Amino acid sequence: MIQGTSSGAGKSIIVTALCRILTNRGFKVAPFKSQNMSSFIHKIKGSDKIIARAQAIQSFACKTYPDPNMNPILLEPQGNFESNVYVNGKFFSRMKAQQYYSDFVLQRGFEVALNAFKELQKNHDVILLEGAGSPAEINIQKYDIANMLFAKKVDSPVILVSDIERGGCFASILGTMMLLSPSHQNMVKGFIINKFRGDAKILNPAIRKIESKTKKPVLGIIPKFDHIIPKEDSLDGSIDSEIKKKPRSSIKLNKIAKKELETDTTALEIFSFNQFNLDQEIDRISVLIESSINFKYIMDIIIK
Template identity: 55%
Template sequence: MKSLMIQGTSSGAGKTTLVAALCRIFSDKGYRVAPFKSQNMSNFAYVTPEFEISRAQAIQAIGSRCEITPDLNPILLKPIGNYNSIVYLNGKRYKKMHAKEYYEKFVNQKGIDVAVKSLKILQKNYDLVILEGAGSPAEINLQKFDIANMRIAQKANASVLLVSDIDKGGSFASLVGTMALIEKKYQKLVKGFIFNKFRGDLDVLKPGFKKLKNITKIPVVGTIPLIPLDLPEEDSLNATPKDIQWTKRNISKIDNELNKLAKTVESNLDIQSIEKMLK
């Protein structure tokens, strides 16, 4: 059983897309792979008569070529405004919760137990579980309530790759700052950095890579170019949910797009080094 986790310096860094690509890359290498996100806040859902999970994990499962089950996303929060969300556990509607109740009475009791149970099921049934974090692991105001980043990485015994969106600027500072704010007991889990959405001459970045490694002792394992994608949109502040018909034709389109994405990501990541990190 091996586990790899993708965390980000911010929301929108590219965690979801990168996990989907890595799922396809390692599936092509012969691993039985499953994606996992312990807690996802999204109104973009994959809905069946039996259960409902985040659409992102369903697309990652297509990348993995694994069965889509509630264990891939055991906690789904659908925001409804005024700091309230409808909480789904293991694909079933649980209850409406205010953020205060969710943080103070749920995550560190029932929430973490639900997440770890699903994680262990996947680890038992697959060769490799690729976990996706949420937001940033360095939200120091919420770290004691965070069951989607470092705590779950530790539970999974996962190597963590930290990705930053360089198109937004400030990536070097974001990576160094994130490492400084992660609790010391978790810092050793981070094994590599990834720069995402880069456009330009890679040679211009390389002196920064050396300085970054001198400061953090952590290597850069890849720089992913800004890629035009034709995949269903993940939830974001600027997104408007659109229903997907999960027909064979649409799944085939997603599958083809994942193949193209995986080829680009694989050619820009040190996959051999990442394989060596796997525990």
């Protein structure tokens, strides 16, 4: 499971890249996010079911079709602390946050997510789980089926991603670890530092301190890079603001991608034009990310 020290840490893009890397190595891979809160929704063509757009893109990275089991619980924010709750791709209820936590998430939601995960297990070699927000939100930890509760239940190792661009990366890593229970700390197998600008050598003293205090390795430093893959949430910034310096063709494709991904289309049909498509972009970022992390360690020690 890829978890983050915060929202916007880059979990979705890293999962997307790992989906493609492992698929290219011959594994049958599926993405999975037990519970996602997103306004960016993908309607699965040929059905009346929906999943979060991020998981639709990740399914494309796996060279397969979107499946409701990849995102069994979807929360679509409606304002005033209310969300439309979708279960297995279909509308279930509109709930306030308090009702969702008190009446649904542990009573029904956890079982729904586990059943969806088990369905994916039947036909896949590797399932790449994505967490949500931070696992160290101590006010909701006992309800947090998107992070450690789920990882513990399915015995999934965890890699923790931290966004260094915002500052406080190393404090976020240590703080997150300190706020986890000992059993959950043991599930974390290493850290990835994301969105770094500059010479990575200057991070060596901080990395040594982090590894000394946690007894866990830093598995990679991923540089900050631009891409045209639609963002997961508002904390990632708008697509338009990210592409002001891109060529005109890239800007056009971003606008098309943003529009098409929110309409009735399959992920396999997106960007299928002009030789500059989603497939090529995923390949590009996958090469970049694979070269920035200790992928052999992840394969040999974590994924096994």
